[in-house]
Amino acid sequence: MAEIVLDRDARLELRSQAHHLDPVVLLGANGLTEAVIKEVDRALDAHELIKIRVPGDDREERDEMFLELAEKLSAARVQEIGKLLVLWRPNPEKRKAEQEKARRRAMAEAKRPTRGGPTAHRKTRARAPGRQTKKSFGTK
Numbered sequence: 001m002a003e004i005v006l007d008r009d010a011r012l013e014l015r016s017q018a019h020h021l022d023p024v025v026l027l028g029a030n031g032l033t034e035a036v037i038k039e040v041d042r043a044l045d046a047h048e049l050i051k052i053r054v055p056g057d058d059r060e061e062r063d064e065m066f067l068e069l070a071e072k073l074s075a076a077r078v079q080e081i082g083k084l085l086v087l088w089r090p091n092p093e094k095r096k097a098e099q100e101k102a103r104r105r106a107m108a109e110a111k112r113p114t115r116g117g118p119t120a121h122r123k124t125r126a127r128a129p130g131r132q133t134k135k136s137f138g139t140k
Contacts (some may be wrong), residue, residue: 004076004089014049014078018086021128023053031056032065041073044089049078052085 003108006014024043027036043050052069054062066085070077 001072001074002042003070005072006076006078006088011076011078014076014088015086018049018078020052021049021051021086023050023084025050027052027054027065029055031061032068037069037072040069040087041103044073044075044087048091048094049086049088052087054083054085056083095120 023046024127025036025040030036030116040052054065056062060084062085063079066077066080069075069085069087073087075087076101078084078088
């Protein structure tokens with residue numbers, strides 16, 4: 001599997017979304033094991049955008065872990081700040097559900113009348129020409 005490469009704008013948008021997130025996966029002293037990779041995969045399926053806390057002070061080792069996770073899980077490397085790694089992978093099922101919801105919302109909007117509601121007659125009568133309203137009293 002290959003890593004997803006994001007353009008600058010998409011990466012910045014995801015960084016802003018990840019700012020308030022807490023780390024979902026915490027790597028232990030054993031480092032990157034198969035169990036950890038499965039847990040990261042599960043978290044990406046559930047959340048799409050996750051933070052991972054990596055122990056250790058070796059920067060090159062953290063970079064290698066970040067790259068390995070992104071390649072094995074077909075995810076995008078969004079950001080690396082100190083010992084925090086941010087990964088993103090789109091979930092096609094969530095995307096389909098969002099598109100279906102948007103389609104239903106658009107259909108409902110099309111069925112609604114453009115004017116109406118319980119107070120529509122009052123609003124149109126107040127705007128009729130030659131009609132006095134509270135605001136127009138005393139303004140001549």
